[in-house]
Amino acid sequence: MSKSRLSELPSNLKNRRYETPLTGLEWCMIRQPSPSRECPSHQGLDVSERVGSMLLRGLRAWCVEGDQRSSRDHFEAAHRAAEAEGDGRATALAVLGLAGRWVHDHRGLTAGTSIEVRLRHALSAVDPRSTLALRLRVRLAAEADYRSGEHAAILALLEEARRAGDPAALAEAADLAHQCLLGPGHGETRHEVSRELLAAGFQTRCRGDLLLGLLWRTIDHILDAHPHTERCLAELRGELARQDHQAIGFVLQAIDVMLSIRAGRLEQAEAEATRCVERGMVVGDPDAVSWYGGQMVAIRWYQGRLGELVPMLAEVVNSPDLSAVDNSYLAALAVAAASAGDHRQAAGALARLRRFDLALLPRSSTWLAGMFGIVEAANLLGDAETASVVYELLTPFAHLPLVGSLGIACFGSAQHTLGVAALTMGDAQRANEHLRMAVRGNLAMGHWPAAVLSRMRWAQALLLRAGTGDVDEAARQLEVASREASGLGMVLPGERELYGAVADAVSGGRRPLMECRREGRWWRVGLGVRSVRVEHSLGMAYLAVLLANPRYEIPAIELAAGPVPDQRAAATARGGIGHPTLDEEAIKAYRERLSSLQEEIDEYESANDLARTERIRAERDWLIEGLASATGLGGRVRNFTGNEERARISVGKAIRRAIQRIADADLMLGEELRVTVHTGRLCCYQPRDDRPVRGRVP
DSSP: OHHHHHHTTTTHHTTTOOOOEOSSOEEEEEEOHHHHHOOSSTTOHHHHHHHHHHHHHHHHIIIIIIIHHHHHHHHHHHHHHHHTOOOOHHHHHHHHHHHHHHOOOOOOHHHHHHHHHHHHHHHHHHHHHHHHHHHHHHHHHHHHHHHHHHHHHHHHHHHHHHHTEEEEEHHHHHHHHHTTTSSSSSSHHHHHHHHHEEEEEHHHHHHHHHHHHHHHHHHHHHHTTTHHHHHHHHHHHHHHHSSOOOOHHHHHHHHHHHHHHTTOOOHHHHHHHHHHHHEEEHHTTTTTHHHHHHHHHHHHHTTOOGGHHHHHHHTTTTOOOOTTTOOHHHHHHHHHHTTTTTTTHHHHHHHTTTTTTTTOOOOOTTTTHHHHHHHHHHHTTHHHHHHHHHHHHHHGTSSSEETTTTTTTTEHHHHHHHHHHHHTTTTTHHHHHHHHHHHHHHHTTTTHHHHHOOOOOOOHHHHHOOOTTHHHHHHHHHHHHHHHHHTTOOOOOOHHHHHHHHHHHHHHTTOOEEEEEEEEEEEEEEEEEEEEEEEEOOOHHHHHHHHHTTTTEEHHHHHHHSOOOOOOOGGGGGGGOOOEOOOHHHHHHHHHHHHHHHHHHHHHHOOOOOOHHHHHHHHHHHHHHHHHHHOOGGBBBBBEEEEEHHHHHHHHHHHHHHHHHHHHOOOOHHHHHHHHEEOOSEEEOOOOSSSOEEEOOO
């Protein structure tokens, strides 16, 4: 506690010492007095000492413990007692404590107006030339500037506090000014103010001031994507490990949730967010619930499940507990509704944001996150006009990460949003430049989910530009994005359509076919540039035959008897009627087909077309195995014992199990097979075009 703060307490408390030096940074904290003096009996004490004791308790609750709820309770009690006594100086101290150290701590019109009225009343009761009056004016200016998204008034009073030479007034002014500068474009000023607060904290000898200085310096690094952010975080963690401060510890815990999201630990981040909001509510932080909502928006966005949050977002956007300058929830509702296919609600949310002019939205700590949501919604709605407006507003901040509030959520590099805006506007060249930089920026800050989405968007931009080498690069970026997304548990929006577009471009407009080739005891299943390896099974062998013969209907009984010799049916006594697995005419057709396949293999090998060569060889191998299992010694036809119904059931089950294993390895490929592979008495691979089935394989 500073000397100036002690001088403002009643005279009978001035001689008590509440400070003791800490090792390391030589910070000081208020020492808890002995129980007999900390909780004195009110009997026989005058009101001034009672008010002073309440003020000390409130100050200690914040400075040492960081317990916002307890601090407010003590200062509220002190305020009532001081007003009853008519002590203007004690009333002013109490209302300053009641206002708290976070600007805009009292949410809603009623609570905000109440604290403003108290501050102005206290200001009228103290000497206007006093340091106490300066602190009251600082608080009023900070509240007004924050609500309007401005900072001129608080910066002017910060300069006045510097000239006053009072460390306590300077610390409070620097702290509040920093919070009014959290929007983009004030990085240099913020760094200067946070250093000033840290230095003032050594003079006030208040641990809360020092921790706030260290916290703001850390947040400045996060907002700037500074490469030394982890060093600041480590230092802050070390100080809190030495002695906890609940309010600042809650902010650090919220930042850790954001870092887990960046690292791609999405399920872990969700559990951490739940624990974080519980701690915030215990501490009494007014942002606890809204921060949790912002973190869930980020998690669900990267999981491809944002549409699930539409009901919650539709309710929260009208909550009086939201910050007066927070428009990010309305932007989140727009993109969530658009993702869920509710374009009317999405367009309505965007219209509310654009009711006057997007340029007039306050440049608060949530402004960048709001711009991200607006552009993503505009892209889904095809709203090029809105995307163009945001593009112009966001361009000066292209070098920044899209961080929300005090580092509690991050949506990657601003280059990504500029790239998506350019895509929405149809400007392929600018989209490519921004998204290429977005991938680099997201990798630099270790934001793996954001890097995945930037790669995917970059592939879109490359396809749109379609210059020399663009299609191949798009295929490469999409393949990397798909592989990374699978490892992170992400679902990429529009992935199937983009894969189809890339595959069409690679094949010159022809829709690619599913392929399946043997690799030892594994099978390689692929579609265009996407592929996955699956271990051998009976169903994979059946599936390979179908994929090698697109659009041909193959009887299940022939699949069961042909390619797998060890699946030949048992004796007629099992209940089936023995009949030839292949009749003479079919065997003749098989042999003719083998001859033509060899000619095709020779042709494609000469043309160095390895993909087609492998596909035709797979069909040839199947035909050879089929003939071997269907004919006995001397070429005599074998009988397959059993009926078509048993073959239909067993083959269908085996193929479905194989497709499920493929889906477990790659959801998109599995879904493609579920749609295009049909089982039953006749089995067929029918690609996604409207060409008719050509009948059974000859």
